[in-house]
Amino acid sequence: MKSFGLQKGEKIGLEKGRRQGEEQKKIEIAKKLLALGISLEDIQKATGLTKKEIENLK
Secondary structure: OOOOHHHHHHHHHHHHHHHHHHHHHHHHHHHHHHHHHHHHHHHHHHHHHHHHHHHHOO
C-alpha cells in the first residue's frame, strides 16, 4: 500500500501534467487558427490565451 505522501505526490504530478497538456493543446490550436488567418480576438475567444501569448506564436 502506498503512503499518503506518495499518493498525494502522484495526484499533484498527474494534475500538473494534465494542465500542461491542456495548455499545449491550446497553443497548437492557436497556431492552426493563425495559419488560417483567424483574427487574434477570435483566437483569444476560442483558446482562452492572451493576446500576447498568441502574438508570441507568430
